[in-house]
Amino acid sequence: MLLDRAAIENMEKRRRAALINSITGFKPAVLVGTADAQGHSNLAIMSSLVHIGSHPPLLALIFRPDSVDRHTLDNIRGSGRYTLNHVHRHIIDAAHQTAARYPRDVSEFAATGLKERWQQGFPAPFVAEAQVRLAMELREEHELEINGTHLIIGEIVHAQFPESAINELGALDPAAAEGIALAGLDSYYAPALVQRMAYAKPEEPPRRIVEAPPSADSKPQRLKN
């Protein structure tokens, strides 16, 4: 299939959105927890999370234009704080439901049954069921001239995750924390590790440090040096 600019432009609106929303491939799924000045909680699923830098530890989200009421964006602007909670396979139904446009005075926690967890001194709620939970401080907001979306850059000030999900290099293995991957706005996948690669160097060929598992049921094997 080949689509040029005119073909993309002429696509039926919903089909174009479905295609362009999914064309980046797999994305993370996180629940963004916020609260207003009175402490009323809000929760919204987002897939635009991107790594900006490790030192300081910065992550960014893209928010849709605020031409309609955007509760999460308003709360982040108000308190400067929010939480990111990884969606895992056991909370997909509830996580997805947080995308529904509930009125401002309805908490998506109450509406979906997900449990709030508050940490003393931090003005945004975590999702108790999540295995990976990050407390974020707003650092920068940029409205993108090209389409009115908002780039929200935040710093991780506190991170909680299962120790068993950290590999020997210190990286988080999302599959070990039952993490899922998203395509588009509606398709949830269970990702599995295929292989891990050593740091690439011009003078060395690609080197596998973890070999592909022989069958879908077996665990990846770490290679001996």
Ligand SMILES: Cc1cc2nc3c(=O)[nH]c(=O)nc-3n(C[C@H](O)[C@H](O)[C@H](O)COP(=O)(O)O)c2cc1C
């Ligand atoms: C799978 C999925 C991913 C989404 N990702 C984003 C996103 O990255 N940015 C965004 O602004 N909205 C995203 N949305 C839409 C929000 O979840 C939705 O607008 C929600 O109602 C916002 O809630 P709020 O008004 O309480 O902030 C996504 C929805 C779904 C179903």
